[in-house]
Amino acid sequence: MTYGVGLLLDEGLVFASDCRTTGGVDSILTYRKMRVFECPGERVLVFLSAGNLAVTQATLSNLAEGTLGKKAHSILKAPTMYQVARLAGEALRDVHRIDAAHMRNHNVDFNATLILGGQIKGEEPRLFMIYAAGNFIEAHSDTHMFQIGEIKYGKPVFDRLLVRSMSFSDAAKLTLISFDSTMRSNLSVGPPIDMICYRKDSFCVTDQRRFTEQHPYLLEIRRLWGEALRRAFEDIPPMDMKVES
Amino acid sequence: MTYGVGLLLDEGLVFASDCRTTGGVDSILTYRKMRVFECPGERVLVFLSAGNLAVTQATLSNLAEGTLGKKAHSILKAPTMYQVARLAGEALRDVHRIDAAHMRNHNVDFNATLILGGQIKGEEPRLFMIYAAGNFIEAHSDTHMFQIGEIKYGKPVFDRLLVRSMSFSDAAKLTLISFDSTMRSNLSVGPPIDMICYRKDSFCVTDQRRFTEQHPYLLEIRRLWGEALRRAFEDIPPMDMKVES
Numbered sequence: 001m002t003y004g005v006g007l008l009l010d011e012g013l014v015f016a017s018d019c020r021t022t023g024g025v026d027s028i029l030t031y032r033k034m035r036v037f038e039c040p041g042e043r044v045l046v047f048l049s050a051g052n053l054a055v056t057q058a059t060l061s062n063l064a065e066g067t068l069g070k071k072a073h074s075i076l077k078a079p080t081m082y083q084v085a086r087l088a089g090e091a092l093r094d095v096h097r098i099d100a101a102h103m104r105n106h107n108v109d110f111n112a113t114l115i116l117g118g119q120i121k122g123e124e125p126r127l128f129m130i131y132a133a134g135n136f137i138e139a140h141s142d143t144h145m146f147q148i149g150e151i152k153y154g155k156p157v158f159d160r161l162l163v164r165s166m167s168f169s170d171a172a173k174l175t176l177i178s179f180d181s182t183m184r185s186n187l188s189v190g191p192p193i194d195m196i197c198y199r200k201d202s203f204c205v206t207d208q209r210r211f212t213e214q215h216p217y218l219l220e221i222r223r224l225w226g227e228a229l230r231r232a233f234e235d236i237p238p239m240d241m242k243v244e245s
Numbered sequence: 246m247t248y249g250v251g252l253l254l255d256e257g258l259v260f261a262s263d264c265r266t267t268g269g270v271d272s273i274l275t276y277r278k279m280r281v282f283e284c285p286g287e288r289v290l291v292f293l294s295a296g297n298l299a300v301t302q303a304t305l306s307n308l309a310e311g312t313l314g315k316k317a318h319s320i321l322k323a324p325t326m327y328q329v330a331r332l333a334g335e336a337l338r339d340v341h342r343i344d345a346a347h348m349r350n351h352n353v354d355f356n357a358t359l360i361l362g363g364q365i366k367g368e369e370p371r372l373f374m375i376y377a378a379g380n381f382i383e384a385h386s387d388t389h390m391f392q393i394g395e396i397k398y399g400k401p402v403f404d405r406l407l408v409r410s411m412s413f414s415d416a417a418k419l420t421l422i423s424f425d426s427t428m429r430s431n432l433s434v435g436p437p438i439d440m441i442c443y444r445k446d447s448f449c450v451t452d453q454r455r456f457t458e459q460h461p462y463l464l465e466i467r468r469l470w471g472e473a474l475r476r477a478f479e480d481i482p483p484m485d486m487k488v489e490s
Binding site for chain 2 (some may be wrong): 004152153167174182237
């Protein structure tokens with residue numbers, strides 16, 4: 001499994017993904033699941049992927065090869081983010097055409113989900129979630145977050161605290177809390193955590209970082225959030241166990 | 246979906262389950278998924294169920310019918326909790342034998358999970374989780390909690406705060422926080438929440454209650470926990486967005 005998050009905020013876009021890949025408990029590997037395509041000053045495209053690693057790697061490799069030479073359908077040439085999402089969906093469908101039947105012969109599910117976010121000059125920043133079928137949805141004013149992979153453990157803190165107007169530093173903090181909750185409850189999600197904060201209209205990635213297991217800020221969040229939850233729990237008055245309600 | 250929790254504590258057992266049943270978003274019903282069998286002074290058995298409602302109801306109905314008349318295999322006669330769990334597994338397998346092929350004809354999964362907990366005179370309180378296949382596992386000193394159904398949203402708070410020595414009132418509080426987190430993030434889990442706290446060696450259920458959506462203690466937990474999380478979030482220093490880590 002994996003865990004990936006994309007946020008569409010007033011300030012710009014936040015992306016985060018873990019690096020654990022599991023093919024059973026005896027096959028735990030570290031893979032970066034975040035990929036950036038950049039034409040500084042003109043476009044930034046960020047992909048997060050979850051699902052079968054062979055499927056998502058093939059999809060991203062196809063997209064990367066499409067940007068080389070004079071290919072007609074390059075995500076670096078597409079005029080809008082919508083067209084980039086279409087190309088990404090097509091790339092997934094190509095992998096499906098080639099691999100799905102063979103995978104089925106070995107009882108392997110064709111599962112893959114991508115988050116695509118970024119900005120192309122002339123447009124606002126946009127955020128998409130692309131399904132294994134190659135179709136996709138786009139974030140908008142009411143839903144400005146997408147999660148992929150092992151999404152449930154880390155969703156409650158977003159449901160309570162995420163607002164579109166929050167600052168990058170608050171959004172980064174919230175995202176790391178969500179990742180910490182997920183990693184505590186599920187072994188299939190693990191550090192390091194890759195994070196990008198893309199500032200609207202900058203058309204380049206300036207804030208990209210990696211949080212290893214021992215990163216001081218991740219350790220601080222883990223300690224403070226744990227202590228705060230314990231205090232919050234103790235502050236709620238106990239239920240009276242004598243009286244029937 | 247549904248959400249059910251069973252805790253094995255030093256003081257005794259805590260059970261909680263929601264009441265929402267969904268057959269699609271246009272078919273949301275309220276069903277109690279907690280069933281108690283009691284021989285005051287001698288045994289208390291509590292079942293929680295998740296999964297296909299027809300399967301779990303049939304299973305519990307079979308177990309209930311087995312307690313009538315002079316049936317040889319009654320959960321009210323079984324000498325140990327282990328034997329009760331065996332009978333419950335058998336009841337599930339009977340339903341599978343009768344219904345599974347027909348369900349498959351209609352592309353309906355045979356899914357069902359039961360939590361069984363209780364105490365029979367001569368034994369300590371015991372807690373089991375019974376799978377659709379009719380086999381089961383038992384809680385012990387290291388793992389003293391089982392969850393069934395929509396378990397992920399509400400797991401992080403248990404992972405951080407549950408200890409076996411906690412009081413009933415703390416355990417009830419923690420369980421309601423877990424349910425509140427789940428209900429906020431997932432529409433398929435909904436009130437009322439049924440809860441039983443069974444005190445070790447009491448051999449009767451004295452503390453059984455139902456938390457409706459407007460129950461004052463549930464409302465208080467929702468408000469205080471939400472406020473405390475927001476405070477906890479604000480108390481964690483922001484990440485410095487200028488400096489690369």
